Amino acid sequence: MPVAGDGGTMLEGYRVLDLSGPLGWVAGRILADLGADVIKVESPDADLEEIDWRAFNVNKRLLRLDTKSVAGRQVVDRALAEVDVLIETAQPGIPADTWLEPARLTAINPGLVHVSVTPFGRHGPRAHWRGTDLEIMAASGAMSLIGEPGGVPLRMSVPQSHAWAGMHAACGAVLALFNRTSGGSGQHVDVSAQVALVTALAHAPTFVDILGTVPDRAGSAITGRSVHGANFRAFWKCRDGYLNFVVYGGPAGRRSNQALVEWMTEKGAALGALVDIDWIKFDPKLAQQGEIDRLEEPIAAFLEGVNKQEFLDEACTREILGYPVSTTADIAEDPQLEARGFWQYLPAPDGGSERHCGVFYMENGVRPEIRHAAGNGHADTHGVLSEFGFDAREISELRDGGIVAPA
Amino acid sequence: MMETGNALEGVKVVEFGGYAAGPHIGKVLGNFGAVVVHVESHDRPDGFRLEYPPYKEGRPGVDRGGCFAFFNDSKYGVTLNLKTPAGLALAHRLIDWADLVVENMRPGVMARLGLGYRDVCETHPDLVFLSTCNMGQSGPRAHTPGFGSQLSSLAGFCGTIGETDGPPMLLYGPYIDFIASGLGTAAVLAALDRSRRTGKGAELDLSQYETGLHFMAGALFDQDRTGAVATRRGNADTVAAPHGAYPCRDDRWLALSCRSDEEFQTLLRCLDLPELATDPRFVTGAARHVHLTELDGVITQACAMRDAGEAAEALQAAGITAHPVNTVADLFDDPQLEDYRNWRRRYHPVIGDQAYWFPGPALSATPGEVTRAAPLLGADNETVFKQLLGMKDREFDDQKARGTFE
Numbered sequence: 114m115p116v117a118g119d120g121g122t123m124l125e126g127y128r129v130l131d132l133s134g135p136l137g138w139v140a141g142r143i144l145a146d147l148g149a150d151v152i153k154v155e156s157p158d159a160d161l162e163e164i165d166w167r168a169f170n171v172n173k174r175l176l177r178l179d180t181k182s183v184a185g186r187q188v189v190d191r192a193l194a195e196v197d198v199l200i201e202t203a204q205p206g207i208p209a210d211t212w213l214e215p216a217r218l219t220a221i222n223p224g225l226v227h228v229s230v231t232p233f234g235r236h237g238p239r240a241h242w243r244g245t246d247l248e249i250m251a252a253s254g255a256m257s258l259i260g261e262p263g264g265v266p267l268r269m270s271v272p273q274s275h276a277w278a279g280m281h282a283a284c285g286a287v288l289a290l291f292n293r294t295s296g297g298s299g300q301h302v303d304v305s306a307q308v309a310l311v312t313a314l315a316h317a318p319t320f321v322d323i324l325g326t327v328p329d330r331a332g333s334a335i336t337g338r339s340v341h342g343a344n345f346r347a348f349w350k351c352r353d354g355y356l357n358f359v360v361y362g363g364p365a366g367r368r369s370n371q372a373l374v375e376w377m378t379e380k381g382a383a384l385g386a387l388v389d390i391d392w393i394k395f396d397p398k399l400a401q402q403g404e405i406d407r408l409e410e411p412i413a414a415f416l417e418g419v420n421k422q423e424f425l426d427e428a429c430t431r432e433i434l435g436y437p438v439s440t441t442a443d444i445a446e447d448p449q450l451e452a453r454g455f456w457q458y459l460p461a462p463d464g465g466s467e468r469h470c471g472v473f474y475m476e477n478g479v480r481p482e483i484r485h486a487a488g489n490g491h492a493d494t495h496g497v498l499s500e501f502g503f504d505a506r507e508i509s510e511l512r513d514g515g516i517v518a519p520a
Numbered sequence: 521m522m523e524t525g526n527a528l529e530g531v532k533v534v535e536f537g538g539y540a541a542g543p544h545i546g547k548v549l550g551n552f553g554a555v556v557v558h559v560e561s562h563d564r565p566d567g568f569r570l571e572y573p574p575y576k577e578g579r580p581g582v583d584r585g586g587c588f589a590f591f592n593d594s595k596y597g598v599t600l601n602l603k604t605p606a607g608l609a610l611a612h613r614l615i616d617w618a619d620l621v622v623e624n625m626r627p628g629v630m631a632r633l634g635l636g637y638r639d640v641c642e643t644h645p646d647l648v649f650l651s652t653c654n655m656g657q658s659g660p661r662a663h664t665p666g667f668g669s670q671l672s673s674l675a676g677f678c679g680t681i682g683e684t685d686g687p688p689m690l691l692y693g694p695y696i697d698f699i700a701s702g703l704g705t706a707a708v709l710a711a712l713d714r715s716r717r718t719g720k721g722a723e724l725d726l727s728q729y730e731t732g733l734h735f736m737a738g739a740l741f742d743q744d745r746t747g748a749v750a751t752r753r754g755n756a757d758t759v760a761a762p763h764g765a766y767p768c769r770d771d772r773w774l775a776l777s778c779r780s781d782e783e784f785q786t787l788l789r790c791l792d793l794p795e796l797a798t799d800p801r802f803v804t805g806a807a808r809h810v811h812l813t814e815l816d817g818v819i820t821q822a823c824a825m826r827d828a829g830e831a832a833e834a835l836q837a838a839g840i841t842a843h844p845v846n847t848v849a850d851l852f853d854d855p856q857l858e859d860y861r862n863w864r865r866r867y868h869p870v871i872g873d874q875a876y877w878f879p880g881p882a883l884s885a886t887p888g889e890v891t892r893a894a895p896l897l898g899a900d901n902e903t904v905f906k907q908l909l910g911m912k913d914r915e916f917d918d919q920k921a922r923g924t925f926e
Contacts, residue, residue, distance in 0.1 A: 121714070121718075123707075123710035123711050123713070123714045123722065124710050124713070124714070125714075139734075142734075143703065143706050147706065147707065147710040148710070164738060164741055164742045164745065164746075165738040165741075167741060168737040168738045168740070168741035168742075169737060169738065215884070233856050234856055234859070234860055234882070236859060236860075237855060237856045237858075237859030237860065238855045238856070238859065239836075239855060239856050240856070241836075242836045242843070243836065243839070243841045244841055244843060245760070245777055245779070245841050247755065247757070247760075247763055247764075247775050247776075247777050247841070248775050248776070248777070248841050248842060248843040249843075250775070251765065251773075251775035251843045251844065251845040251846065252843045252844075252846055252854070252856070253846065253851075254846045254847065254848050254850065254851050255691055256765060256773075256775065256845050257773075257845055257846060257847045257848060257850075258691060258692045258848070259681055259682075259689055259690075259691055260682075260689070261683075261686070265754070265755065265764070265765055265773075266765045266773050266775075266845045267681065267682065267683070267689075267754055267755055267765075268755055269677065269680060269681045269691065270680040270681065270750065270751065270752050270753045270754075270756075271676075271677075271680045271736060271738070271739045271750050272738075273735060276699075276734070276735040277702075277735075280699070280702040280703060280706065281702065281879070281880030281881050282881065283706045284548070284702060284705050284706045284709065284879075284880065284881055285880065285881025285882075285883060287706055287709035287710050287713065288527045288528070288552055288709060288881065288883060288886070289527065289883060289885075289886070290713055291527055291528065291709055291712060291713045291716070292527040292528075292883075292885070292886050294713050294716050294717055295527075295529065295530075295716065297527075297885060297886065298885060300883055300884045300885035300886065301883075301884040301885075302881050302882070302883055302884075303881070303882040303883075303884070304880060304881050304882070305856065305860065305880070305882075307856060307857075308856075308857065308860060308862055308879075308880050309880045311851060311857075311862070311877065312698045312702070312877070312879065312880070313691060313692075313695055313698055314691075314692055314693075314848065315540065315692055315693035315694060315695070315697075315698065316568075316572065316574075316586065316587040316590050316591070316693065317692050317693070317848045318590075318848055318851060318852075318875070318877070319574055319586035319587055319589075319590045319874075320573075320574045320586075320848070321848050321849045321851075321852060322586065322852070322874060322875045323574045323575075323576060323586040323871065323874065324574045324578065326574075327847055327848055327849045328692065328848050329847070329848075332687070332689065333682070333686075333687040333688060333689050333690075335669060335690055335692075335693070336692075337572070337573060337574075337587075337692070337693060338571075338572070338573065339573065340573050340574075340575060340578050340579075340580065347669065347690055348673075348678070348687050348688050348689070350687075354679075355673075355678075355679070355687060355688050356673075357669070357670045357672075357673035357674075357678060357688070357690075358670065359667075359669060359670070361571070361667070362571045363567055363570055363571045365567070365665060366571070369665075397571075398571060398572075398573060398580060399580075425674075428664070429661050429664045432664070432665055434665065434666055434667055434670060435670050436666065436670040436671060436673050436674035437673065437674065438673045438678050438679045438688045439673065439674050439675070439676050439679065440676065440679055440749050440750070440751075441676055441736065441739050441740050441742075441743040441749050441750050442743060442749045443676075444674075444675070444676055444733065444736075444740060445740070445743060445744065448659075448660055449655055449656075449659045449660055449661045449729070450659075450729075450730070450733075452658065452659040452660055453656055453658055453659045453727065453730070455727075455730055455733070461745075467741070467744060467745060468740075468741070468744040469737075469741065470730075470733050470734050470737045470740060470741075471730075473703050473707075473726075473730060473731055473734050474703070474707050474724050474725065474726050475656070475657075475724070475725040475726075476722055476723065476724055476725075477722075477723050478657075478658070478723075478725065
């Protein structure tokens, strides 16, 4: 165990019942990383070998329970008295899901922190609307900012909305736990994935609010840096892929721009318009598009001859504000992650081992360990039920009725 | 349930640093009731004040920036000259006062100033101290400076945004910074909870890079298990077809998707395309994936005769997932965001009324609030040092005269 010390890991002692579907998975993972005992509930016939299920449900214990059945829901009701947090992703407006109404659950356990994660929230005119990652990205404004100017709005190819929703749900859960520690009761935490994702747009909304201009798709450029609306190039073709570098301003940007020009000079690269730039005076927020285009031209020519690893090494040594565009394969080989013990290898269903993202923070210089492999067979189910106060006879009845998985 | 107050009543936070990844944590804590002090200096104001539009009337100025303001509402702003012993001594007093320190300087900077966790933990054992930076506090690249707009590339996001045969793209800006601030918020809240229960503080090290990878965890896990490397694929999906955005009559776009043949048949009925119900190109999911271009073509034709909002309404009523593609301007009229009161206007002495964002989780008993507009540079020196820290008038005036608040 990590740094436990006298206080234990941060959320040690809290128990979380996680009934969520994909939109809520990340919430439980975060609470588990923070030290809570998270019990993931899955029906006895769910596929636990699915890639995303395993990636996002690691570090949780497993209770295989049929929550569609009346008996299964009675098990949840009894368990509620023993848990601090419940996470669920019931779609508003579905009659079958009314058993998860906040008022009913609070009556069972007034101290319960009940976290609902939905695409658009639990109240409001579109609360009952359904949405997958695509529609949530559309609703949050994110898609309007991705794509070629005037072209089709795009989502990100690796779905993101569930992670944003889950992260906000985890924050809400811990806020509510803190409030309880300070003497408050339990409460309902209502998380809309749409709302959570708006945070990802950075300061884009302020342009609408303050200047009445609407940030829009800019292809592979970056906008929102110039008072004249000039776009800066963010992605540059290199020998084996792409690099991300932006001509920035301020003291850090000045050092970065100068360092790149020094590197170009050492390599004998043509400097073009860069020769004339006084970096002390250069201010990208006041720059016009023509000026930006002229100074980006020699940079583009130079970076075309560089490869990603070389750029990463030089950018790091010279303090150039840029990084290569990494693939998941590049990330897997990154020595920085290795040095910090980011990856954790856990038992896989095929008897081998599988690589997981480790706990997301370090405390006192130590990364806490993932305590539970993903979907540890059925091993946890009966132990969890007895912790919830079910005796051997009750457990075997549930098993015989197909309500919980066999041992 | 009654709305009874704030979850973080009585929690005191001081933050050193700037831009997004650190200060966005303090903003969220402030929204839920913490007292948050943002430390800058006249020599080195927060970079968002100086470098990032939009500015009021398009004219830059330290107190004119909407970007800085947007991430610093519900806080007090102070200025301290940390190059002077007196400034450092006041920084120590702020840390003594605080339950939580958030800093996003480069690794080692706080320790060099004598303000590191090791410098303060002995006298303040219940303190929570979060350091958040690009790469984390250790490892071969720990000292690399960097911004989130580039780090989002290193963490795999940008390479998986864009059309299949086109260049990588950003989601607007420092995407990963807001992942780091969200996970940082969860971590400091958990640490504060333990501190309040047990008196045990925490030294937390957050690598913004690593936090981002958690949002790529599925793709990274897939790479390990199957060797598959995630790529950019426009709006294509492995299961759903159609799955994309289509231009409508009212110049808006409509996002919609179908994950089953039944859903697709419903879509055809809603779009008045009954003749396609038995078209072999579209009759199964596999066939639709093969004929994606033609499929997008017919849906585009159908959408061109409809308004995005009405079409979404009709499709949702029939059980099809659909939503207009909100522009950033649309977010200010969105009925759900309105119902949740996510925009809250507060008066800023230079910018005027500005719409501040109320963050994600809606808490029934302790809902929180945007308590005030962002501070002007150093605007709250007097309030913070006299009222919160109990400094006497004479000492305050003396420090002011000596330039400690520069």
